[in-house]
Amino acid sequence: MMKLYHTELSGNCHKVRLMLSLLQIEHERVLIDLASGEHKSANFLEINPLGQVPVLMDGDTLIRDSQAILVYLTRKYEREDWLPLEAESMAKVMQWLSFAANEINTSLFIARLHFRFGMDFDWETAQQKGKQVLQIIDTHLQDRNWLECNSATIADIACYPYVGLAPEGKVALEPYPNILAWIDHIKQLPGYETMPGL
Template identity: 40%
Template sequence: MTRLKLYGTPLSGHVHRVTLLLRMLELEYEFIEAGAELRATEAFRKLNPWGQIPVLVDGETVIADSNAILIYLTKTYAPGTHWLPEDAVAAAHTQQWLCKAAGEIRYGPASARLIAQFGTPEDYPVAVKVAKKFMPQLELHLSQREFLVTDQPTVADLACYSYVALAPEGGISLEAFPAIRQWLLRIESLPGFIATPPLPLPKPAQ
């Protein structure tokens, strides 16, 4: 019986970052499709009162929030590895980029994608403004290094990867950012990498 269960949807970047770490740590897990109907159920609300995905269940342990799940998986199944540096400065910088994933990336490129592709009621001009400010900063940072924190990938790279890679789906071009594109390729070359599924084709007009 598989101990780990991941609740989510394949098109979610938040879910994707957790999927990447599970695969890169070679952990067996059961993926449970958690669409809007399931997330509205009392059973799911017991797992996460906010009704959000992803949610990881590990035996009796339940962890919600994608970045929290990344920390939990690394601390539990890959302690002392490059995924979560123990050095104080590197650990702080890893946390800094996890905050960027939850901040500028979530409310920049991720928000733009949610609006453009799924009709989420957020502010598209604001999302574009956030992205236009953040992406050059990320480009400058990556022009001087291969990964975000150390010379090896950390959970910060996985947390930031998904929605940056998917930025064009929200109308945010990566054409002007060669260092970012090279960083994306480095993540995609890691063992266990899997891409986010393509968006479904629009239904033909009746």
């Protein structure tokens, strides 16, 4: 059985939990206590030398990084509905995985770390960039319900948590009606699983 090392309040961990739930994949969850530093313990560093969650173990296969895990799950179970194999469609989905790991991670994620967890970051710059990120997404969603392919893909799952958690970084979502509608569409997916803050 697959084993997921995770923590409840991480948006990156939520991406994986949500994908596992949407795909109805049986798995075991191992909660890692970040507050006590368990992710930096010798035992956990043997699993992931980066000392980060999520980590997915599938037999002898170990995958770290939430975006990589999303790709692994959809390919392992041959779910082309979630990750199309046609070149242009796949590239468009992968663009959003990169967007999640870069633009969202260096803006909305950072602002949330400051206000939700009290970490010392340049939150004003993060908030400003976060609003630009949200405007890009909102404009893109102007004439569509999903980020790509006219259906839910891992692009949506990769971007969703930290966009949905933007208010925890003191970035309001009300100015972005297309994002609010998109969030509602995600919450209506069969097998949807939530997390604190969403």
